[in-house]
Structure formats: structure tokens, C-alpha cells
Amino acid sequence: MRKFMTKALATVALLAMTAGAQAKETVVWWDFLSGGDGVRMKSLIDEFNKTNPDIEIQATTLEWGIPFYTKVQTSAAVGEGPDVMTYHLSRLPLGVDSGVLREITADELKAAGIEGANYAPANWKAAQVDGKQYAVPFDIHSIVLFYNKDALKKADLLGEDGKPKGFDGIENFDAALKKLKDAGSDYGMSFQTAGDGGVWRIFYSLFNQQGGDFYKDGKFLDGDNVDKAAKAAGAMAKWVSDGVVPKQTDYNPSIALFTSGKAPLLMNGVWEVPTMADLSKQGKLGFEWGAVQIPTLFDKPATWADSHAFAIPDRKGKEISPEKLKAVLTAIKWMNEHSISWANAGHIPAYIPVTETEAFKTMEPNATYSSLAATAVFDPTSKLAGVASPVYEASANNITTTVNGDMDPQAGAEGLRDELQALQE
Missing domain, CATH: 3.40.190.10 (Periplasmic binding protein-like II)
Structure with missing residues (x-):
């Protein structure tokens, strides 16, 4: 038993x-x-x-x-x-x-x-x-403005809080870029001026800073939105024509211009924060750096974002x-x-309780630019939009071409509208 x-x-x-x-x-x-x-x-x-x-x-x-x-x-x-x-x-x-x-x-x-x-x-x-x-x-990833504190201080563009000053407003920002170049840098700022992603993200930010509506009721850049697109593209093209932003520069070289000290500003994604942190830790950067939400150059704050x-x-x-x-x-x-x-x-x-923890509030530069979450603008709600989409390709065909001086801003904006509308229909 x-x-x-x-x-x-x-x-x-x-x-x-x-x-x-x-x-x-x-x-x-x-x-x-x-x-x-x-x-x-x-x-x-x-x-x-x-x-x-x-x-x-x-x-x-x-x-x-x-x-x-x-x-x-x-x-x-x-x-x-x-x-x-x-x-x-x-x-x-x-x-x-x-x-x-x-x-x-x-x-x-x-x-x-x-x-x-x-x-x-x-x-x-x-x-x-x-x-x-x-x-x-799971997250918000956006573009931010990386900056060389040493170069900004030399040009009297660094505030007492260690952040850029005098950058808001397109005229002020243009003047700051020129001032940085005149202070001894090869350029005032760098970003990916060749290809699609780098140009689209900045363009879309500046377009939304004007209160633009990129896609609505089945129409792209309808009405005066095409003029806002032209204004955004024109502002970017002026940086290149003024020589304060490099022409036809691919992604990695655009970063190298910043890390080598040749361009004291860089507009790029938050995903490059580890690059800067690692180079700084290894003693390969040669200057103090920071990152902030991109300036408000037009009517209201807005920054391209994805998740x-x-x-x-x-x-x-x-x-x-x-x-x-x-x-x-x-x-x-x-x-x-x-x-x-x-x-x-x-x-x-993306989870707000995590952003409210002491661990995140003391995480720099994330905590500084986390303010952009409140004014983030996501890509248009369209099956033609998003990562590696027709919107990116159309942007490369029209806005990138405009930024590099090979197309008039109004023609570039209208070309972007027409190319996307043809795909929509």
C-alpha cells in the first residue's frame, strides 16, 4: 500500500x-x-x-x-x-x-x-x-539640436544656463548661423542635406511651426499649405546658399562635421545621443556638448516625431x-x-510615469529636450506616409532638390504636392 x-x-x-x-x-x-x-x-x-x-x-x-x-x-x-x-x-x-x-x-x-x-x-x-x-x-524619438558649448560660448551664443540663446525666430537663427561661421567654424550647422530622412524631418517641423496641415480630406498641401511648404523649404535652402550649412552631405559626413568641431550645430535624431556620449567618454569629442529641442523659427513650437x-x-x-x-x-x-x-x-x-521619475529627470540631455513631447508632430495619417514611404521619396525628389539649390522653393512645394496627390488618386 x-x-x-x-x-x-x-x-x-x-x-x-x-x-x-x-x-x-x-x-x-x-x-x-x-x-x-x-x-x-x-x-x-x-x-x-x-x-x-x-x-x-x-x-x-x-x-x-x-x-x-x-x-x-x-x-x-x-x-x-x-x-x-x-x-x-x-x-x-x-x-x-x-x-x-x-x-x-x-x-x-x-x-x-x-x-x-x-x-x-x-x-x-x-x-x-x-x-x-x-x-x-514605447517611446518618442525626434530630431533635436546638438550644440558645441565651446563654440557657442566663443560666439556669445551660450546662455548662463549652458544652453543656446538668441535662436528663436528665423531671422535670429540665420544671424546666429552666420555668427558661428564668422567666429571660425567651417559651417554654422550641419544636417543630412542629401537623401530623404534628414531633410524631411526638418522640413516637416518647420512646416508645422507655421500651423500647416500636410494632409487633410484626401488632399496633400491643399490651399495655402503649399505656400507654407515653400516657406519651410526656402528657409532651409537659404542656409545652404548662404554657405552656413553644407550642400549635398550624406548622413555620416553630416555627423562628422559636428563631432570634428567644423560645424558647431547639428540637427539630427535623438538616436545619436549615445554617439555623442560615447565619444565624449572616450575623450574623442574635444568639446562640451548638449542637445535641446529645435528652436521655434516660425509661429509656434513643433518638432517632427515618430515612435x-x-x-x-x-x-x-x-x-x-x-x-x-x-x-x-x-x-x-x-x-x-x-x-x-x-x-x-x-x-x-512614451510612458509618462517613467518620465516623472528622478532617474529620468536627471538624465541629460534627455530631460532637457523632453519638452518636445508636448508639441511633437507625427507624420501625416496617410497610407503614403511613414518610414521608407512615398512621402519620403517625394520629399527627396522635391524638397531635397530645393534645399540644394536645384529647384525653386515654390516649385519644390508644388512638385511635392502633385507627386503625392497623383499617388493618392
Whole structure:
């Protein structure tokens, strides 16, 4: 009898262990994060897996840009792919239009404890299409103004607080760029004047600083918006024609001009903060640096922004189960609650409670430029917009050409409008 009981208890224990093993939910995760972002995300995933024994994230990193989004679309169409993925909010309208993304309902968000009130309003809204939620933001990444404190001080353009002074207003900013060049620099400022992304982000910021409406009711740059676009492009073109910004400069050389001290200002993304921090730590920068929200050159503050977010693919014929959905939303919530380490990559956490912590408030320069979250402007809500989209290509064809002096600003703005409108129709 004793042997029988011992055997029975052992069987029960084995069954319990098996049931426990089966209860562990596996979450298949795809992202496009490489470099420093990739290292930080891997660390977060490892920590999640250690502290959440009921869930295991199995992550795969794919190639950034069009290859990633193409693979997501083709896999979802045949019922394959991940349970959750990173996604640029700027690509959301196209993802919804092509049937790639699954809506996350208000009840599902509530059950997971994910509340829109905990996110910056513009960021949360950018995660919606036609009022429906398709993603949960993870950060805000934007362009900022990097500056060489030593060069600004020499030109009497550095305030007592260690930040640039006299930069607001297009005339003041133009004068400051000239002053910096006259003080001995090769240029006043650098940015990527060749290609699409660097030009689009600055152009879109200056356009929105005029209160422009890039896309509305199926029309691009309708009415006087085309004139606002011309004004924004014209301001950028003047920097190049005045010789205070380099012509036809690719991404990496534009950064090198700043890090070498040849251009005391750089307009680029927050994702370059780790570059500056690492060079400074290694003693390779040669000057004190900082980063602030880009100046208000026209009527109101506005800065282009995008967001890494988490989305769920709409897998045809193999929809996510309630148990898997619960695990996915648990992971998303955890990631946002622990996003302070993600901020080390220069990003602004989308989750407001993290930005209110002492750890973030003392994280520089992030804390200084985090004010841009309140006036961030996301790409137009259109299936033609977003990362690696027709809007970027049309911008390269028309606005980049204008900035480099090969097209009149009005013609460039009208060309941008016409090219996008033709694709729309």
C-alpha cells in the first residue's frame, strides 16, 4: 500500500510539473532593432524572461525598413508571423490599410491595465487609425539640436544656463548661423542635406511651426499649405546658399562635421545621443556638448516625431488566442514600465510615469529636450506616409532638390504636392 501511495504521489507531482510547464506561455517577438537599440532591447527581454516565469519571449531581429514591413505583411497574409512586433507609428495607416494589424480594443487594454492617460496625447493618438487602437507607444524619438558649448560660448551664443540663446525666430537663427561661421567654424550647422530622412524631418517641423496641415480630406498641401511648404523649404535652402550649412552631405559626413568641431550645430535624431556620449567618454569629442529641442523659427513650437511601438499582426486564419493576447499585453505593459533603460538610447519614454521619475529627470540631455513631447508632430495619417514611404521619396525628389539649390522653393512645394496627390488618386 505504501509503495502504491508513493507511486501515486510521484505521478501526481509529475503531472503537476508537466501542467506547470505547459502553462508557460511563449510569445514570438519580431523587431527591427540593431546597434545600441538592439542591445538595450535584448537586455529588456532577458530581464522580462527572468522576472516573468509564466511567459517566455522568443525574439528575432529582422532587417530595418521596407524588408521588415514586407515580411510582416506577407507572413500575416498566410497566418504566420509573430505574436507581437515593434512597429513605427508613422507606418500604422499603411499597416491598417493593408490589413496587417489587429485592433487592440478598449476592453483588452483595460484588462491589461494599459491606460491612454499614461501616454503623451500626441503619441497615443498616433497609435490610432480612425479612432481605433492598433498599437501601444514605447517611446518618442525626434530630431533635436546638438550644440558645441565651446563654440557657442566663443560666439556669445551660450546662455548662463549652458544652453543656446538668441535662436528663436528665423531671422535670429540665420544671424546666429552666420555668427558661428564668422567666429571660425567651417559651417554654422550641419544636417543630412542629401537623401530623404534628414531633410524631411526638418522640413516637416518647420512646416508645422507655421500651423500647416500636410494632409487633410484626401488632399496633400491643399490651399495655402503649399505656400507654407515653400516657406519651410526656402528657409532651409537659404542656409545652404548662404554657405552656413553644407550642400549635398550624406548622413555620416553630416555627423562628422559636428563631432570634428567644423560645424558647431547639428540637427539630427535623438538616436545619436549615445554617439555623442560615447565619444565624449572616450575623450574623442574635444568639446562640451548638449542637445535641446529645435528652436521655434516660425509661429509656434513643433518638432517632427515618430515612435517605436508594439503592435499585433492580424494573422489570417491563425488569430491570436485570448491566453496569448494576455501574455502579449503583459509584456507590452512591463516594457513600458521599465523603459528607463531604453531612454539611455536618447529616446523619450512614451510612458509618462517613467518620465516623472528622478532617474529620468536627471538624465541629460534627455530631460532637457523632453519638452518636445508636448508639441511633437507625427507624420501625416496617410497610407503614403511613414518610414521608407512615398512621402519620403517625394520629399527627396522635391524638397531635397530645393534645399540644394536645384529647384525653386515654390516649385519644390508644388512638385511635392502633385507627386503625392497623383499617388493618392
